[in-house]
Amino acid sequence: MDIPLARGKYLLERALFRGTRTTIFSAWQSNLDRTVWIELGHRELPIRHRSLSGLESRGLPRIYELGWDEERGPFAVLEPLTGRSLTERVLLSGRHIGLVEVAFLGQELLGHLDVLHDAGRTHAEIDPDHVWLPSRRGGVRLAFHPLQDELQPGVAIRSSPYHAPEQLRPGAGVDLRTDLYRLAATLYFALTGAPPFAATDAARLNAQILGGELTPPSRHGSFGRDVDDFFARALSPDASDRFRSVQEMARGLRLAALFHDYESSADGS
CATH class of the missing domain: 3.30.200.20 (Phosphorylase Kinase; domain 1)
Incomplete structure (x- = not known):
């Protein structure tokens, strides 16, 4: 070229x-x-x-x-990004990521979002394709991909299981809670190997997102109530019910991983 x-x-x-x-x-x-x-x-x-x-x-x-x-x-x-996307990591390996690793991944990405939000910016496009994992040394990166046209609610070509509900509502604005929602949906994929909303039809997918018809992570593996509760809150269709800050979500993620680890140890003893 x-x-x-x-x-x-x-x-x-x-x-x-x-x-x-x-x-x-x-x-x-x-x-x-x-x-x-x-x-x-x-x-x-x-x-x-x-x-x-x-x-x-x-x-x-x-x-x-x-x-x-x-x-x-x-x-x-x-700056060029090296490594591969989270999508490639999960799909090419054919297996999802363990809860402890997902918790560390989430903490690191939340730190990047904190910098972005402190600067008065939102990302609004976080999904597994935007999360880049290092090939060798280095930390996780949060990419910005090419500019897209503004989302038109109900248009099939733009439907994605990682859209926040407010991105599907005409006239609804996005804020830091949109980023936290999309990050939670991305972590759900990392943990389970599947998106949080599974419909393939665009209209049905949008209805699942807007209605909060989330498949609990425990349906995909041996995760306890604390993990299900974390994602139920993080992926609530009502933004006022979600985590209100990076710090609050980080604390919730740590506790979910901690209680799951404790329950797993107790069951194995």
């Missing part, structure tokens, strides 16, 4: 992720001899990434540069 950008400073090599409004490419930065990711394609890019560029968190991708190309418009130069 090797398409020049910014007067040859970058060479676009191949498309990695395509959204409805932007695309992320793997690219070569010639002046620094390094691989980067470049997102381009929409006028909202500078607005989106400018608020991320000053964040100090190893869990969020660094923004190297925001620029303008005469032919392709605004672009953002991003």
Whole structure:
């Protein structure tokens, strides 16, 4: 491919992720001899990434540069992510992740969200594809994928078992509780190997999410009431019934894992 950008400073090599409004490419930065990711394609890019560029968190991708190309418009130069997504980790291995590891994963991701929320930002797209696990050393990363069109309630192409109920309601806003909901849905997948809502039909899936028709984790494995209760609260269709902060959800996750471990030890004794 090797398409020049910014007067040859970058060479676009191949498309990695395509959204409805932007695309992320793997690219070569010639002046620094390094691989980067470049997102381009929409006028909202500078607005989106400018608020991320000053964040100090190893869990969020660094923004190297925001620029303008005469032919392709605004672009953002991003730190490339290594490793693989949580989706790949679970599906390629053919097995889900244990509760203790899920608890550690959740604590780390909640820390990244805390940085994001302190900066006045929400992610609003967290799902297993946005969680990147390191191939060797390093921590878990929370990716930002290409910009998509705004969600239109009931449209099948945008239906996802990780959408929060408020994202399916016309005119409803998103806030930090939306991120916590989507993170809980992602942890549910990591723990059970299945999404929290299983309908394949778009209308039925949306109805399950809006109605809170959650399949308890104990249906997928030997998890106790505390684990079921944690996810029932975290995935409540009513945002006011969910965890109200990163810290509260982190505490709830630790307690669920602790009580499950205690009950498992007691049963085995």
